[in-house]
Amino acid sequence: MRQTHVLGMSNCEQISFSPRLWETRGVTTLDNRVPEHNDTVTVEGRQGRFFVIGIDSINKTVDVRSASAPVVIVKGVPWTTISYPD
Numbered sequence: 001m002r003q004t005h006v007l008g009m010s011n012c013e014q015i016s017f018s019p020r021l022w023e024t025r026g027v028t029t030l031d032n033r034v035p036e037h038n039d040t041v042t043v044e045g046r047q048g049r050f051f052v053i054g055i056d057s058i059n060k061t062v063d064v065r066s067a068s069a070p071v072v073i074v075k076g077v078p079w080t081t082i083s084y085p086d
Contacts, residue, residue, distance in 0.1 A: 035062050035079060043074065044081040050074070 035041065039052040043064060053073070054063030060079045066072040 033084065035082065039084065040067065041082040041084055043077055044083070046074070049085065 034057070035052045035055055037052055037055065041050050041052060041062075041064065042048075043050055049067040050064035051067055052062050053065045054075070056062070056076075059076075061076045062079065062082065063073065063075045064077055064082075
C-alpha cells in the first residue's frame, strides 16, 4: 500500500507526495503538455492569467495575451515558464 503525505502550505497550495507521485494543487506544470490555442495559463515572472494566441512548436514557445485589461501581448514565452491553472 502506497503512503501519501500532505503538507499544508496555505489554503490552496498543498503538496501531496508519495514515492512515485508529486502533485501541486491549484496550478499544474507539465513538461510534456503541448499548449493549445486559447489555453488559460500563467507565466513565470508575470502577474495575472493569459490566453495562448500563438504556438511555435519548433522553438517550444507561445505568444500570450492578458486575460484582463490592459491588454498585454507577450511573444516568445518558453513552454517551461508557463503553468496551467486547474
